[in-house]
Amino acid sequence: MIRGEKIGLRARHEEDIAVLQSELYDDVRTQALADSAPWRPIPPGSPKSPYAVGDHSDDIVYFSVVELASEKLAGEALLWGIDTYNRRAHLGLSLLPDFRGMGLGPDIVTALCAYGFEVRGLHRLQLETASSNTPMIRSAERAGFTVEGTFRESAWGYGEFVDEVVLAMVAPEWRKRN
Numbered sequence: 001m002i003r004g005e006k007i008g009l010r011a012r013h014e015e016d017i018a019v020l021q022s023e024l025y026d027d028v029r030t031q032a033l034a035d036s037a038p039w040r041p042i043p044p045g046s047p048k049s050p051y052a053v054g055d056h057s058d059d060i061v062y063f064s065v066v067e068l069a070s071e072k073l074a075g076e077a078l079l080w081g082i083d084t085y086n087r088r089a090h091l092g093l094s095l096l097p098d099f100r101g102m103g104l105g106p107d108i109v110t111a112l113c114a115y116g117f118e119v120r121g122l123h124r125l126q127l128e129t130a131s132s133n134t135p136m137i138r139s140a141e142r143a144g145f146t147v148e149g150t151f152r153e154s155a156w157g158y159g160e161f162v163d164e165v166v167l168a169m170v171a172p173e174w175r176k177r178n
Contacts, residue, residue: 001066002115004107009063009077009115012053016064018044020051020076023096032158033130034094051076058082061115065108067099074099077108079116079125088124089116093136105139113143117174126168130157133165140167144177 002009021044025031031039035050042048053062059082065075075095082089091112095104116122129136131150141147145167153161 002063002111002119003068004111006068006102006107007074007104007111008066008068009108009111010066012051012062012064012076016073016076017049017051019073019096020064021049024076024094025050027097029158030094033133033155033162034092036155058084063112063115065093065095065104067102067104074104075108077112079112079120082120082122086124087122088126089120089122091116091125091127093139100135105135106142109139109143109145113169113174114178117171123171124168126166128155128164128166130155131163131165137165137167143169144173145169146173 021042025042028039047054060080061078061082063077064073065077066072067074073096075093077091077093079089079091091109093105093108093112113125116125127136127140127145128151137147146169148166148168151164151166154164155162
């Protein structure tokens with residue numbers, strides 16, 4: 001487990017999948033804004049659940065987020081689009097409704113950075129999020145990410161095009177902070 005101050009990142013457990021699907025994926029509006037693929041109904045227990053971890057892949061790593069104080073599942077986090085040649089990846093996270101607003105976001109981003117920079121030896125981590133997703137933007141900035149720009153109307157989010165903010169951190173900035 002990769003430990004932060006308030007959270008731990010661990011492998012996805014089978015019992016996590018149903019909780020993540022019902023509390024994250026089945027929230028259609030939130031899922032539509034968080035994912036680049038269109039939402040579609042997926043029955044519980046389906047191997048097609050976006051939270052079901054299949055075969056090992058070198059370009060994506062899934063984590064379940066656990067709040068350390070309660071030892072409860074708090075959400076999910078991932079590094080995706082891992083490019084080992086250019087040593088870069090994207091990161092993402094989603095918290096279960098009961099764990100939002102507790103200040104876990106910056107700790108999750110920091111733990112993902114520790115994994116990406118220290119374990120995987122990556123040089124750049126970035127994220128893209130809807131410009132209205134202020135909790136994610138603040139979490140990334142508190143973890144040391146820099147806003148690099150805005151992609152105007154670049155994502156389709158539940159009936160409208162939305163702007164996306166791009167934030168990133170590079171390894172030398174990580175080393176300065178840690």
